[in-house]
Amino acid sequence: MAISAGVDMGTQRVKVVIMEDKQILSQTQNFLGFEPTKAAEQAFEEALQKAKLSREDIQHVTATGSGAGMVSFADSTVSMMGADARAGAYFFSSARTVIDVGAEEARAVRCDEKGVMLDFVVNARCAAGAGTFIEAMARALEVELEDMGSLSLKAERASPINASCVIFAESDVVSLIHREEPKTEIARAIFDAMAERVSSMVLRLGINPDIVLVGGVAKDVGFVASLKRRLGTEILIPEEPLFAGAVGAALIAARRAGRRQ
Amino acid sequence: MRVIQVITYYGYQDGSGEYYIVVDAEKCNSCGECVKACPQDALKMESMFIDLEDKLVAAVTEEHRKKLRYTCSPCKPESGDVPCVQVCDQEALTCIWNPNNRK
Amino acid sequence: MGNTEEKTEYWRWLEYHSVMPGRNWKNAEIITAGVDVGSVGSKAVIMADGEVYSWSVMRTGSNSSDSAKKALGWAMEDTGLTLEDFNYIVGTGYGRVNVPMANRAITEIACHAKGANYIWGPTVRTVLDVGGQDVKAIRCDETGKVVSFLMNDKCAAGTGRGMEVIADLLKIPIEDVGKVSLSVTEEPNPVSSTCVVFAKTEAVGLLRKGWSKEKVLAAYMRAMAIRMSELIEKVGCERDFVITGGQSKNIGIVHRVENILGVKRLPTPNLEQTGLDPIAAGAIGAALYAKALHEKSSKR
Numbered sequence: 001m002a003i004s005a006g007v008d009m010g011t012q013r014v015k016v017v018i019m020e021d022k023q024i025l026s027q028t029q030n031f032l033g034f035e036p037t038k039a040a041e042q043a044f045e046e047a048l049q050k051a052k053l054s055r056e057d058i059q060h061v062t063a064t065g066s067g068a069g070m071v072s073f074a075d076s077t078v079s080m081m082g083a084d085a086r087a088g089a090y091f092f093s094s095a096r097t098v099i100d101v102g103a104e105e106a107r108a109v110r111c112d113e114k115g116v117m118l119d120f121v122v123n124a125r126c127a128a129g130a131g132t133f134i135e136a137m138a139r140a141l142e143v144e145l146e147d148m149g150s151l152s153l154k155a156e157r158a159s160p161i162n163a164s165c166v167i168f169a170e171s172d173v174v175s176l177i178h179r180e181e182p183k184t185e186i187a188r189a190i191f192d193a194m195a196e197r198v199s200s201m202v203l204r205l206g207i208n209p210d211i212v213l214v215g216g217v218a219k220d221v222g223f224v225a226s227l228k229r230r231l232g233t234e235i236l237i238p239e240e241p242l243f244a245g246a247v248g249a250a251l252i253a254a255r256r257a258g259r260r261q
Numbered sequence: 262m263r264v265i266q267v268i269t270y271y272g273y274q275d276g277s278g279e280y281y282i283v284v285d286a287e288k289c290n291s292c293g294e295c296v297k298a299c300p301q302d303a304l305k306m307e308s309m310f311i312d313l314e315d316k317l318v319a320a321v322t323e324e325h326r327k328k329l330r331y332t333c334s335p336c337k338p339e340s341g342d343v344p345c346v347q348v349c350d351q352e353a354l355t356c357i358w359n360p361n362n363r364k
Numbered sequence: 365m366g367n368t369e370e371k372t373e374y375w376r377w378l379e380y381h382s383v384m385p386g387r388n389w390k391n392a393e394i395i396t397a398g399v400d401v402g403s404v405g406s407k408a409v410i411m412a413d414g415e416v417y418s419w420s421v422m423r424t425g426s427n428s429s430d431s432a433k434k435a436l437g438w439a440m441e442d443t444g445l446t447l448e449d450f451n452y453i454v455g456t457g458y459g460r461v462n463v464p465m466a467n468r469a470i471t472e473i474a475c476h477a478k479g480a481n482y483i484w485g486p487t488v489r490t491v492l493d494v495g496g497q498d499v500k501a502i503r504c505d506e507t508g509k510v511v512s513f514l515m516n517d518k519c520a521a522g523t524g525r526g527m528e529v530i531a532d533l534l535k536i537p538i539e540d541v542g543k544v545s546l547s548v549t550e551e552p553n554p555v556s557s558t559c560v561v562f563a564k565t566e567a568v569g570l571l572r573k574g575w576s577k578e579k580v581l582a583a584y585m586r587a588m589a590i591r592m593s594e595l596i597e598k599v600g601c602e603r604d605f606v607i608t609g610g611q612s613k614n615i616g617i618v619h620r621v622e623n624i625l626g627v628k629r630l631p632t633p634n635l636e637q638t639g640l641d642p643i644a645a646g647a648i649g650a651a652l653y654a655k656a657l658h659e660k661s662s663k664r
Contacts, residue, residue, distance in 0.1 A: 127561035167520035257281030273518035
């Protein structure tokens with residue numbers, strides 16, 4: 001019956017989830033801006049208000065994400081891989097592989113039926129492997145970020161583009177646009193390149209269905225289509241993939257709260 | 262006569278780590294076994310200009326050089342020898358695999 | 365496209381061409397050319413009997429064979445040379461580059477090492493070549509033959525493009541970034557990310573914190589220099605050490621790389637007096653190989 005909170009401190013946004021008895025009571029997100037610690041506290045306050053709770057009601061707060069250490073009010077932390085695994089199993093009991101593509105990092109995690117992490121692969125510190133790539137390309141194409149996905153679905157082929165680095169891809173896009181290359185095909189090339197990277201991370205772990213996709217990029221229809229094509233399997237996506245990390249952390253927090261009694 | 266090695270590092274280093282397949286052109290006898298052994302078709306025999314002559318030497322294909330991490334990952338380089346390295350009886354190939362440590 | 369026009373001013377590297385005074389190609393037995401089409405810059409060098417006669421350095425356009433023709437054409441300008449006068453032309457450069465008038469292509473590493481050997485002499489053992497979209501670490505022997513080679517063209521960190529990004533952000537002309545970065549009183553820590561995209565975000569944050577442009581530039585440049593040094597250390601840095609390519613003129617990078625490696629590079633020869641441009645090292649090497657190949661085929 002523990003009431004717990006999970007805080008996922010990413011590189012762009014902080015996500016907070018409050019849970020009781022494995023039910024989500026509330027969830028909020030906030031952009032980090034230039035004062036990430038404050039942003040986290042604000043998000044937490046907002047989540048409490050939404051759930052009509054006060055701080056004292058929360059028995060345990062677990063933080064995750066690259067900025068977990070900046071969450072001043074956390075009682076404990078957990079690795080992103082651990083949080084992802086737990087969230088995957090929570091959303092889909094058949095989940096055995098969880099893919100999390102965030103703003104600056106991408107991970108593939110293999111887990112068991114209880115949501116315990118068994119193995120993982122991380123691609124960090126390179127913008128070409130994560131959501132930043134899509135954002136940068138949207139800017140270069142002068143297209144809204146949320147339109148990139150549907151744009152790519154209209155393409156029949158993918159443009160030849162140097163997708164190994166966001167900076168090189170930007171240069172390519174400038175000259176491709178000059179040569180009147182269709183934006184649809186450029187967008188498709190970006191998603192295909194990302195899907196290839198992500199799927200080879202999964203291959204390293206071995207394809208273990210069911211495969212769950214979480215993280216901010218999971219809502220992008222273009223990326224999902226490219227990934228499905230590349231993996232050749234179905235992909236399960238929860239309704240709110242952005243909050244997966246926070247959900248996983250909240251579940252782990254509940255467990256830890258129980259232990260401390 | 263001094264034996265000159267022509268050693269080529271195929272791959273890259275980026276924020277996430279460094280990943281190379283290293284080929285010693287002097288040791289390579291152009292047998293092509295490594296090309297067959299690679300499950301990703303990432304190797305080929307390439308003409309290398311050495312001493313005004315062209316010698317056929319193993320090389321990573323251009324397509325794979327810039328994504329070597331993803332190409333080699335399924336062979337699990339961190340846990341031991343990869344097929345291309347193992348199959349070469351001239352010891353002409355080496356694999357460098359150093360992802361940044363992550364918590 | 366007004367914004368793109370503005371941006372270009374901060375991106376443009378100098379373009380130039382020159383003919384060595386006092387040299388006459390008509391007296392030469394063997395006339396060769398080397399054309400190096402890079403992803404950002406195209407260079408052509410014409411040699412008369414293995415000595416630099418004229419050369420050109422310009423920005424590569426969208427079509428590599430057009431760029432090759434333009435670069436060579438520019439090097440030929442005002443010389444009276446026509447294509448028929450060449451005994452042998454070697455093309456080189458980025459990927460499967462197409463130099464239509466070349467007799468053959470040779471890989472850029474071989475050409476770079478040869479060119480470095482020609483520019484600085486037989487003591488050169490380690491070459492750091494920083495191009496527009498790649499960084500190369502080359503070990504060579506006393507004849508300019510490649511002993512060991514590593515190229516990183518996957519990642520913009522340390523490349524000319526990476527430098528353009530910070531120059532654009534800080535609105536500093538690209539040819540001044542080196543000088544400006546050295547005007548700091550104390551060298552700051554490098555930005556924590558070598559990924560240009562993340563490093564740029566960090567730079568924005570530092571500016572907000574009140575850091576001066578020079579300090580931000582220094583922090584960014586130090587990170588890029590660290591990346592270049594790591595690549596050199598992979599092949600091993602043996603004296604004498606030289607730097608070629610566009611960044612050879614960036615004293616901010618040069619100073620920091622020397623500092624990290626603990627080795628000073630050989631100074632750049634005076635361009636006007638010698639006609640030896642480190643940016644054109646690849647084209648020089650190509651022109652030299654052209655001469656050697658012509659001599660070899662003439663012996664038959």
